[in-house]
Amino acid sequence: MTLLFYITISLFWGWITALFAQKKGLNPRNWYIAGILFCALAFIAVLFQRKKNLKIPNPVHKPELIPIDPPQRENLWYYLDEKGQQFGPISFQALTIAWKNKKIQGESYVWNEDLENWKKFKEVLKITTPKI
Template sequence: VIGLIILYILPPKKVTLATAPSSNPIIPPPIEVSPSLIGTENGPETTTLWYYLDEANKQYGPMSFNALQTAWDEDQMTSSTYVWNEQMENWQTLEEIPDLLYKVRRAPA
């Protein structure tokens, strides 16, 4: 009898993640993605820091996309130049990234 009285007096046990029923899954809040990771309206090249290797495999960078475009304009890079940024797994040539090659080649606005 005393046990029943104690159970009646104590507040109800709160449901935690460990004891939550499996039929009612808990949905995590949406993840906010930083604009620096996905770029801006002008593309990821406006916020990404780039590196490139010259013909002697000397590394240049970090540099903005505009500086990368200047290196192209000054014939320091070709379509076979290797480029990299921290969002890429491996170094790739500009010709392996057609969209980037197109943007680097076009005249600055």
């Protein structure tokens, strides 16, 4: 009965130690074994471990803004914000930055000298995401 009790307690401490180790970004399997062998001592050791910084890599392929008519890339652009205030003239690169900063949405109106009237952003420009 004493041996069964010790095994149960060891498995419990192994499980608790592995759980806390996983939350801190440590290898839970190794800490599970340490928890079984050293019980509360391994658990205390995990508590004093620093949390590893789990870095999520930035996506390699970011969306790009492309004019439907490629020569329009060289034009100066104007756009209207949600309040109807006009901005411009700006380069295509500045227009792209405004889009990335969410100053321009798909329903925003844009214009350049090749367009007869103001058109919705999504009608004149397309967003592409390079395939991986």
